Amino acid sequence: MVTENQTKTDIQKKRATDWFARLRDDICSAFEVIEDDHKGALANQSAGRFERTPWTRETDDEAGEETGVMQGGGEMSVMRGRVFEKVGVNISTVQGTFSEKFAKEIPGAAEDGRFWAAGISLVAHMQSPLVPAVHMNTRYIVTTKSWFGGGTDLTPMIPEETDTRDFHAALKKVCDAHSVADYKRYKEWCDQYFFLKHRGEARGVGGIFYDYLESGDWGADFAFTQDVGRTFLEIYASLVRRHYNKAWTDEQRAHQLMRRGRYVEFNLLYDRGTRFGLMTGGNTDAILMSMPPVVHWP
Numbered sequence: 001m002v003t004e005n006q007t008k009t010d011i012q013k014k015r016a017t018d019w020f021a022r023l024r025d026d027i028c029s030a031f032e033v034i035e036d037d038h039k040g041a042l043a044n045q046s047a048g049r050f051e052r053t054p055w056t057r058e059t060d061d062e063a064g065e066e067t068g069v070m071q072g073g074g075e076m077s078v079m080r081g082r083v084f085e086k087v088g089v090n091i092s093t094v095q096g097t098f099s100e101k102f103a104k105e106i107p108g109a110a111e112d113g114r115f116w117a118a119g120i121s122l123v124a125h126m127q128s129p130l131v132p133a134v135h136m137n138t139r140y141i142v143t144t145k146s147w148f149g150g151g152t153d154l155t156p157m158i159p160e161e162t163d164t165r166d167f168h169a170a171l172k173k174v175c176d177a178h179s180v181a182d183y184k185r186y187k188e189w190c191d192q193y194f195f196l197k198h199r200g201e202a203r204g205v206g207g208i209f210y211d212y213l214e215s216g217d218w219g220a221d222f223a224f225t226q227d228v229g230r231t232f233l234e235i236y237a238s239l240v241r242r243h244y245n246k247a248w249t250d251e252q253r254a255h256q257l258m259r260r261g262r263y264v265e266f267n268l269l270y271d272r273g274t275r276f277g278l279m280t281g282g283n284t285d286a287i288l289m290s291m292p293p294v295v296h297w298p
Helices: 004-037 160-176 183-193 219-242 249-270 272-279 284-290
Strands: 053-056 066-077 082-097 115-124 133-142 146-155 208-212
Touching: 004 082, 004 115, 004 133, 004 219, 066 284, 082 219, 082 284, 115 219, 115 284, 133 219, 146 160, 146 183, 146 219, 146 249, 160 183, 160 208, 160 219, 183 208, 208 219, 249 284, 272 284
Parallel strands: none
Antiparallel strands: 053 066, 066 082, 082 115, 115 133, 133 146, 146 208
């Protein structure tokens, strides 16, 4: 028998899943237009296009012994072009049961380890060292509790004060427009989260990070999460266009490749999304999509 709460939850899951797919489509379309419009140093190369690769996964009992059994799937969208050296925009919807040990780390899963999760994750590494790299993800997770989380942060290879100011101003504006959001808290959370402890330095110039958003008004939480995605696309596309036709030097490119190493170090050592995906038997290629295509360490 389907209860009223179950029906409501199923509707919410579908709305969230549909939104993540629609946002993916909007981002991919906008980024391909940027590829078409480029007139800079690599304009003689072909404009990039996204290649989409669906995936499905179902862990067996042995594979899921430590973390539980996960099934579901998603779609990777990856483009390598003349503006975006490598950009991935992934969506996924998975469900399963956490192991007793892993369930203790997840809100609402300690007594009932069943879970459902959907989301979108994006990382862009750029050809030009003058165009900042960026990360964005938003997600919706359901155990016996349910919540939204996500955020976006900017990682310039060569910091530009105007870019940093405009990026944060856009994020503050979207937070201020929603009563469930708190820009100051989310900015501080981002600064603390995207910090390389072993180097004592920030990964980039920050942004916002939020998790466990469960205000009691699902619609308000969802509306904020949607606007985070829309705001990201608007501000980041404008930053790319601000710089993508400018010339750069070999020294700037070398510095970019060195700074990319910080991205790798953070994602492998600290990133919770990477850990969650690997620990629940997710698609390894999709999880490690965030890795830059070329990196130099000093």
